[in-house]
Amino acid sequence: MTTKHSPLQIFCLVVNFLVVVLTTVVAFTILGRQYQLLEAIPGLFRNDLQKVAEAQPSPISPPQWLHCTWGVILVWQVVWAVHGLASICRTTFGFPVYTNPVLLTPLMLVLFMFACGFNVSWFILYDRLYTSTSCLFVFLMTSTAWTAYGLSLTALNFNYYRMQKTSMECEVCVTRVLVQNGLAAYAMWGVFVLAFNVAVALIHNTHTHTSENMATIVAILVIACAQLIYLAVDVVCLDDFSRYIITPYFIPIIVLAACLFRQEVWFSTDINFILLTTLLAFAFLSLMAKSAWTTYKIIRNNTGGGDITGSGPSSPVNESYYLLK
Template structure:
């Protein structure tokens, strides 16, 4: 029987503990939300891009997805193949990955503290959301690097576990990262309007342009250079679409250029999403059911 990695086990348990703590604090914080959540916590800081409170119900889906992959990782400690625990065989979710995710959870507590304390500024929330974004991005980089190193034969042998990693870890973190990207854009917009003094319409249009550039660059990269890594990532576009749809429903005004811009961007992201589905499953059908997994 292979020797267990004590450090990994401790980090896996701490990941679950920190996640549960964040859920408790999150529940308390969300119960204090008003109709419109504004990232600067000032009641007069509403902008053309602030989504309604119900839009943040997506956090429930994000948290449930994180809970699913955390539980899955814990099961890999108990299950073995070829005399070794699954987590050691695949070595995709590693100790550095878990350590960074724990840091992310601690930073989440910091963000909730900022909201509860009603800090009257925009810089602190902006830096807080950005730090969350960086930690999730680092987790995904580690994940993709390790997944690409899994031998093809092992991936076929443990294809159920590889599928769980793709569905739970890869898509769960991608949804988390996508929503944090939207949040970064919203808090940046508030910062530009209420701290820098940029006119609201101009700031909103610049923010939407930045988001459009990010999504478009990602779309082309995932179909070319990043195809090997993110071809089975499907949660990115629906998450962005959810945010844009919420803004459109809540703030639609045909006389407002921002509303038109949001609607156009929503349609563009939708086209990207359906194109992604068509390209992915078109290539999958051409190569066979498990050929794509063998590339890992």
């Protein structure tokens, strides 16, 4: 571990902060236009998210207030970006915090910057009713966000044992709460934006001529596959990495409940009602399963079963490799 600063990492942390702030400003610009408030960048948008939803409606379009989720999630990203900047000025054991250890890796930061870039592109394209093209950009945004999230999990898991031995539990908690839960919320929200965008594109694209019911089923399948895959991977494969990441379980509940209560028809024979209700029930069950599994693992490990991550006593490690030098 070097006592010197890393110019590359400092550059990535600073640029990441600027990119996240710019993305947040763009998001608040379109939200400000939607709610007839001050636009941070006047003239950037011609419409707003609600006007697009009214011009090109779909059976599962989210309610107007749910668009504010963009602001909440992006402010969360700004908070952890500020945390990254602050780590440049802080030291621990004589080392800069951001290098001791490296939790916000340059690759992870670059990928997240790309995600923000795709996000801004999506805002502009969607505002101009290029709903088919915008599907590609929201897909790229979501994919890069999930990849950045995975790299963050890997970096923390790799350094966890050493951080525990050197009493850096506070830094571990901050990383889990701010960075990883924030990235996971951003990525899962992207899945829902993608699904809604796909439904709109299928219905209103003159080349596809897809019925509203079929477009709804396709969008629901996107959401269902994302929920199933995430639950399976999170609990079965990545439990040691993501045990305290819970935002991907709350996002579906909030979004699906909002879409369900927006439905004008509440009949047991209505396909939209059936699909949304099923997904919402699964989202609740997933949250319960995650909570029960996490509680069980914590209780078991605190009663002598080993550390709460894979690098504890239950997994022998070479301490000379992990401890600070």
